[in-house]
Amino acid sequence: GAGVSQSPRYKVAKRGQDVALRCDPISGHVSLFWYQQALGQGPEFLTYFQNEAQLDKSGLPSDRFFAERPEGSVSTLKIQRTQQEDSAVYLCASSLDRGANTGELFFGEGSRLTVL
Amino acid sequence: AQSVSQHNHHVILSEAASLELGCNYSYGGTVNLFWYVQYPGQHLQLLLKYFSGDPLVKGIKGFEAEFIKSKFSFNLRKPSVQWSDTAEYFCAVNAYGGSQGNLIFGKGTKLSVKP
Numbered sequence: 001g002a003g004v005s006q007s008p009r010y011k012v013a014k015r016g017q018d019v020a021l022r023c024d025p026i027s028g029h030v031s032l033f034w035y036q037q038a039l040g041q042g043p044e045f046l047t048y049f050q051n052e053a054q055l056d057k058s059g060l061p062s063d064r065f066f067a068e069r070p071e072g073s074v075s076t077l078k079i080q081r082t083q084q085e086d087s088a089v090y091l092c093a094s095s096l097d098r099g100a101n102t103g104e105l106f107f108g109e110g111s112r113l114t115v116l
Numbered sequence: 117a118q119s120v121s122q123h124n125h126h127v128i129l130s131e132a133a134s135l136e137l138g139c140n141y142s143y144g145g146t147v148n149l150f151w152y153v154q155y156p157g158q159h160l161q162l163l164l165k166y167f168s169g170d171p172l173v174k175g176i177k178g179f180e181a182e183f184i185k186s187k188f189s190f191n192l193r194k195p196s197v198q199w200s201d202t203a204e205y206f207c208a209v210n211a212y213g214g215s216q217g218n219l220i221f222g223k224g225t226k227l228s229v230k231p
Contacts, residue, residue: 105219
């Protein structure tokens with residue numbers, strides 16, 4: 001597609017529910033990133049894939065967060081047993097290059113998660 | 117730990133005023149530096165980047181930024197702002213040799229330009 005596509009754009013979950021957020025990167029992009037952006041804050045790194053390999057997951061805040069990119073294209077961020085502090089905008093970005101330090105990241109519009 | 121500081125949370129200017137947004141980072145090694153912009157209702161997009169060479173970098177829409185290594189700064193400037201520059205601006209750093217995926221963002225500066 002023309003850009004990075006994320007779905008759903010908005011998700012309201014009750015505390016304790018599991019949620020899955022999807023990211024369709026730009027076709028052919030090698031690298032895929034997930035960021036979490038809380039209200040009034042800048043994006044914070046969660047995890048990074050190079051093709052299907054998850055090379056860095058150091059930013060995932062707890063073992064309730066899990067991300068996958070099984071075929072090196074679409075990625076899913078799953079949050080189990082959601083908590084109120086998980087409320088944020090989850091941003092996906094992709095890059096043609098390997099990693100964030102070699103080129104431009106193309107961001108999606110984000111998935112806004114609200115946990116009640 | 118590496119961090120990025122943006123000095124101003126919200127800047128309000130009139131059209132044609134000059135703009136300078138501050139950005140400082142904490143990392144002693146080689147860095148790649150970025151400014152991203154988010155216009156209202158849109159996604160984050162790259163404004164400009166610095167990898168090496170001339171420390172004065174020119175980006176889109178008349179923006180420029182200057183890397184001053186001794187001050188660990190990468191301030192964003194524009195001589196004359198327009199109403200359409202109203203947006204949130206994020207400075208970001210990737211530490212060379214660090215995680216390839218870890219782009220560290222500042223908290224952002226919201227710019228409001230009055231027509």
